Amino acid sequence: MTTVPCDAAPERQRTAAAWEVLFIFLRLGITCFGGPIAHIGYFRNEFVVRRRWLDERAYADLVGLCQFLPGPASSQVGFSIGLIRAGYLGGVAAWIGFTLPSAFVLVLFAYSASALAGPIGLGLLHGLKLVAVAIVAQAMWGMARTLCPDRVRGSIAVIAALTILLITSPFAQIGAIAIGGVIGLWFCRAIAPSDSGHVATPVSRRVGAAALLVFVVLLSAPLILGRHGAPGGFSLFNAFYQSGALVFGGGHVVLPLLQEAFVIPGFVSNDAFLAGYGAAQAVPGPLFTFAAYLGVIIKLPPHGVAGAFLALLGIFLPGILILIGVLPFWDSFRSRPAAQAVMRGVNASVVGLLGAALYTPVWTSAVKSSDDFGLALVGFALLTLWRAPPLVVVVLSAVGGIVLGQIA
Template sequence: MTKDAYAGALPTRHIFLLFLRLGLISFGGPAAHLGFFHDEFVKRRRWLSDSAYGEVVALCQLLPGPASSQVGLTLGFLQRGYSGAAAAWLGFTLPSALLMALFALGLGLWPGAGEGGWITGLKLFVVAVVAQAVWQMGQNLCPDGPRRSIAVLVAAVLLTVGATWMQILALLAAGVAGAVIKLPQKQSEDALTVPVQTRRPMVFLVVFSVLLVLAFLPLSSGSLGWLGAELYRAGALVFGGGHVVLPWLQEGFVASGQMSADTFLAGYGVAQAMPGPLFSFSAFLGGIEGSWAGAAVAVIAVFLPGTLLVFAGLPLWSYIRSHEVARAALAGVNAGVVGLLLAALYDPVWTSAVHSAGGIAFVLLAWVSLAVWRVPVWLVAPGSALVGLLIF
């Protein structure tokens, strides 16, 4: 788009402040974030129509990366181009990223804080959160027998061979299976209504691909380059958003010996209580060694691939939405994602947290609080830490 195309649009600083406010109050995870965006930008400010917003959401759900953050930066892009996208992403991400980095730095300065009953409570809370995510994603992404079968098969394979390369291979196989059996997909009858005019979408795709190849090169463990590569791979290969990033990051940080499972799950539990995107958990992983630079590199690296794919994918949306084979393959990948998360629910989440009948009881009560009583996650997380401190 030309500069004139944004005449009358909000200044970049106003876009930043709008998304900063949302980043401070948007508790509840990706589904809640999409609701906040709809209320603010479709109903209240009328930046775009319901149908256009629906198509933006649909595209971002199909791409790897954090879907709600991708929707947010797309809204900023449609309002004021790349500067608007940057302002929207920064405003929405900054509060939770800063809080997670501060938590990591605090643990680094006071290692003893990472031990004790409150950590146990948070770890058991994470079991309930991931179980709830598996249940909800299974209902949405596996509505029929073939997709449930794909999910179970992926989970079975990953529980047997859980290496990163097998996770990638299993999702590719799930996509092929979806295309071969032609999984049914609903297709909107509305024409594409999002006025997108990116000039060089292939440039973004090439940059994404080159960086992904570089991210697989061997690097010195624990260095900033290694940290960026680990987080970039996770952001590039994760379909399904925040919870699905857990097994990818666990493989890179816990299985490799860079971080204990207790510290990893404690940080993940605290991230549940933060507003904004769950991918801000990356700031904790980068800052745990006491480095603001590490936190910044981690946040940028995990969000960068999804951003590049949004700018590359917006012009290709009309192709994706109109080709049955492409949509069926993506449906298969989404079903495989459920299996990936199901495997992670057992290892490392369950195996690291549940060691007694009391732990199972704790998980059941936390799950009922989330799924049945509808207690907000930002209340259940600190409550679990407090109860854990008192009883463990």
């Protein structure tokens, strides 16, 4: 794959590319149901299979890197894709496009305190869960064929899946990837080095180091400013920043962190907290947009839309900063033979993570009957055999969920 550095592209071309990124991610932000693992499947279908902006190994490397780092992995992958395509403006456009739709819906939910109810609403939500089954199954199938073509890497994927399924710790995901890297270092050296997968980003090492410095300074800000010396609105921003900086292992891990930060001190009632978290499961896009809902209802200034903005900025910023900080050093690291062997193991582990997620929580929360399995199977066939657009599968699965709900 050849990627033209953004610095060599004319300003008008970069701006046009950023608009392209924005519109694509807006569509994904409206249609990407099913949580971060499903989002990775949607992104793969859009940017690896359909648009060929990245090859399979480059994409898997990005996923592996973002799984290692704290923060929302799917949003970090999306930001990286936008950054590669259209520079910093493209990264911001990707984040805005992917985040805005679900954040907007959750802000409306916070103001209206209403949710889908009744058989039609419940059937619709259930159909959307079944979309995730088809998307994750398609992603696992496609990535396994490319990234686990031999017994060693297939075995690494199985080990990673078993690690996730048998160990309940939120750090199990990081452990599974680390184990895959160690096994790859020892057993995947004999494989011929691959030149594919190169990722060119506009981030210099100086900018990366500055991003890491800002990440650490903001993380240490409460110690620097003291409990009572923070300016207005900073307490709200900082509470979300601290939570976003400590999330490893997927978006759902942020739940106990936010609960401890806001429910225990009494800033948000437990009932309101759980209601918003339930609504966040029903909307597309990143789970971290749950912060927008909390920013509206929380008993910390500035509340409302301004509070939602500060909450979103606070919870997403640490993951973006640390990603920018690591990217300049990533390509040189992974070009070494030993690093390539590690990444083969890591890529196989990512396939195992997809397989584990396909079972739980995706399968266990969605497939409750043979009818559910049939609807998910139809979605999988449409995606893999007929190359149907994900939006078509989303609509058909939603309608199918409503129909099954009415029959039941």
